[in-house]
Amino acid sequence: MNRILLTATWNFGRLAVERAFNMLELGASALDALETGINAVEMDESVQSVGYGGLPNRAGYVELDAAIMDARGHRSGAVAALRGFRRPISVARRVMEVLPHALLVGEGAAEFAREQGFEEEETLSPEASEQWLQWRETQAPPADVEDSHDTVGMIIWTPDTIVVGCSTSGLKWKYPGRVGDSPIVGAGLYADEEVGAAVATGNGDEISRVALCSRVVFLMERGMSAQEACDEAIRYLMRKRTDSSGTPPHAAVLAVRADGSFGVSASYAKFPYALHDGQSLTMGEREALEPE
Numbered sequence: 001m002n003r004i005l006l007t008a009t010w011n012f013g014r015l016a017v018e019r020a021f022n023m024l025e026l027g028a029s030a031l032d033a034l035e036t037g038i039n040a041v042e043m044d045e046s047v048q049s050v051g052y053g054g055l056p057n058r059a060g061y062v063e064l065d066a067a068i069m070d071a072r073g074h075r076s077g078a079v080a081a082l083r084g085f086r087r088p089i090s091v092a093r094r095v096m097e098v099l100p101h102a103l104l105v106g107e108g109a110a111e112f113a114r115e116q117g118f119e120e121e122e123t124l125s126p127e128a129s130e131q132w133l134q135w136r137e138t139q140a141p142p143a144d145v146e147d148s149h150d151t152v153g154m155i156i157w158t159p160d161t162i163v164v165g166c167s168t169s170g171l172k173w174k175y176p177g178r179v180g181d182s183p184i185v186g187a188g189l190y191a192d193e194e195v196g197a198a199v200a201t202g203n204g205d206e207i208s209r210v211a212l213c214s215r216v217v218f219l220m221e222r223g224m225s226a227q228e229a230c231d232e233a234i235r236y237l238m239r240k241r242t243d244s245s246g247t248p249p250h251a252a253v254l255a256v257r258a259d260g261s262f263g264v265s266a267s268y269a270k271f272p273y274a275l276h277d278g279q280s281l282t283m284g285e286r287e288a289l290e291p292e
C-alpha cells in the first residue's frame with residue numbers, strides 16, 4: 001500500500017482508526033474511510049460524548065455537531081445542534097456533497113437529513129437519560145467542566161488526499177442551541193490541500209474564540225512543522241484565554257502536513273490519540289505544553 005497516515009483523538013480514536021484503515025485496505029476512498037471510522041464511534045453507545053449515547057443538554061435532549069472537510073477543492077459540510085440522527089458525520093458529508101452551504105443547524109439540518117433518507121432514531125441512550133435525570137435533581141454544574149465532553153476528530157492523509165472530520169455531542173448539560181468548535185470550519189477542523197489539516201478537541205467555546213485549527217494550518221503554511229504549529233497554536237490559546245486562577249482552557253490538536261508529517265499538542269496532561277502509519281497502529285499520550 002502507498003504511504004498513508006491516520007490519526008484520531010482520544011482512546012476511542014483507536015476504533016475510528018482501525019475501522020478507517022480496514023476500509024482503506026479494502027480500496028475505499030479516504031472520505032469513505034473517514035466517515036466509517038467516525039460512524040463507529042458515533043454508534044458506540046458507551047462513548048458518552050459522541051453520537052448515540054452522548055449526554056444530553058440541560059433540557060434533556062441530545063444535540064449533535066459534526067463536520068467534514070476535503071482538502072482537495074477545499075470542500076466542507078457541517079451540521080450543528082442536530083436532533084434525531086445518530087450519525088451526524090454522514091449528514092455533514094451529504095451537506096458537503098449536495099448543498100452549496102457549509103453548515104446547517106437545528107431543525108433545518110434535521111429536515112435535510114430526512115429529505116436525504118437518513119433514518120430518524122432515538123439519540124438519547126437509557127444510560128444517558130438516567131444520568132440526566134440524576135443531574136436534574138441538583139442541576140449542579142459538572143464537577144469538572146473540563147471532563148464533561150470529548151470529540152472524535154480524525155485526519156487521513158495519503159500522498160494525494162487529506163480529509164478531516166469530527167463529531168461530538170458537545171458539553172454535557174449545555175444550554176440548548178449551544179454550538180461548539182466541531183462544526184465550525186477554522187475552529188474545530190481545517191484543511192488546505194497545499195498545506196495540511198488540523199482537528200481539535202477540548203473546550204469548544206474557547207477553541208472557537210481563537211479559531212484554533214485555522215491557526216495551526218496557517219502556521220504550517222508559514223513554514224512551521226506540524227509539531228511546531230500545534231505547539232504554537234496551543235500556546236496562543238493559553239496566552240489569550242488562561243483564566244484569573246491561572247488555569248488554561250482544555251484543548252488538544254492533531255495536525256498532518258501535506259508532506260505526511262504529524263504533530264500533536266495539548267494544554268493539559270495525558271491527551272491520548274491514535275496514530276497509524278500504514279504499518280501499525282500506536283496509541284500516543286501527549287503531555288501538557290508548558291505555559292510560556
Ligand code: ASP
Nearest residue numbers: 149150151170180202204
Ligand atoms: N470540542 C467539543 C465541544 O466543545 C467537546 C470536546 O472535544 O471535548 O463541543
